[in-house]
Amino acid sequence: MDLRIFTEPQQGATYDTLLTVAKATEDLGFDAFFRSDHYLRMGSVDGLPGPTDAWITLAGLARETSRIRLGTLMTAGTFRLPGVLAIQVAQVDQMSGGRVELGLGAGWFEEEHKAYGIPFPKEKFARLEEQLEIVTGLWATEVGKTFDFHGTYYDLTNSPALPKPAQEKIPVLIGGHGATRTPRLAARYADEFNIPFASIEDSERQFGRVRAAAQEAGRDPDELVYSNALVVCVGRDDQEVARRAAAIGREVDELKLNGLAGSPAEVVDKIGRYAEIGSRRIYLQVLDLGDLDHLELISAEVQSQLS
DSSP states (O other): OEEEEEEOGGGSOOHHHHHHHHHHHHHTTOSEEEEOOOSSOOTTOOOTTOOOOHHHHHHHHHHHOSSSEEEESOEETTTSOHHHHHHHHHHHHHHHTSOEEEEEEOOOOHHHHHHHTOOOOSOHHHHHHHHHHHHHHHHHSOTTOOEEEEOSSOEEEEEOOOOOOSSSSOOEEEEOOOSSHHHHHHHHHOSEEEEESOOHHHHHHHHHHHHHHHHHTTOOGGGSEEEEEEEEEEOSSHHHHHHHHHHTTOOHHHHHHHSEEESHHHHHHHHHHHHHTTOOEEEEEEOOTTOHHHHHHHIIIIIHHHO
16 A cells, blocks of 8 residues: 655645655655645635645655655646646656656636636536546657647647656546546546545445446556545544644544544554555645654554555
């Protein structure tokens, strides 16, 4: 089971804070550092000092880390034109020496679009399908050949399809709870399917849908990595768990029900139950980015038992 650190910088974090967490992620032996792609805080936090851009952040981290994978859960398809996104991600992949992964979703948070003047189209899912075809098609086009795409929403003519990523194929993550269209898209384009903040039962049901869609598309379902994103709150004792829950404005019982919370033994046990239904990777949503002792505890007493 891979453990990856997943951050939500729109809630309030500077680049320097993210760099500190990313370096701790690398030093403590975690597999990857991922971040959300949002421009507006959610809930009652003030979000200060303001948002950071996901791909600018990852470009910086690409040069200041050496081992960990870097990526997004999820980049909003509404934020960037697909041709531009393909260039940005390929460049960051080059800057990292081939350590980038792209999580791409339709976009859902209308308020952040209003706040920063970003169009919020009605046909987001249909656009996402075209975006996936364009981004993966640009990367897959042989050097010296051109790429054309004529869709409903995007039109590319005689594109040189450059630059190329450092990796032969950048892993693409698709995720969500949708019962029909999401599994179909994952079966066609994804290297990994991620379900965020879902119970074991709901995860198993959704993994089954994706596996069935892959089989129907003529693809081996085992080619995909199946993963979960879950909030994490671990403590050596009840008092430490309660303190960490309070720091992120959550209740312990709710975190135990909906995330990975409690003692290291409790968290290892619950991760094991996700592994039993086919999850191979957990994105640990870390909400208190100043609590590096939390990461050290997870590394020493949770990750060590999983490896």
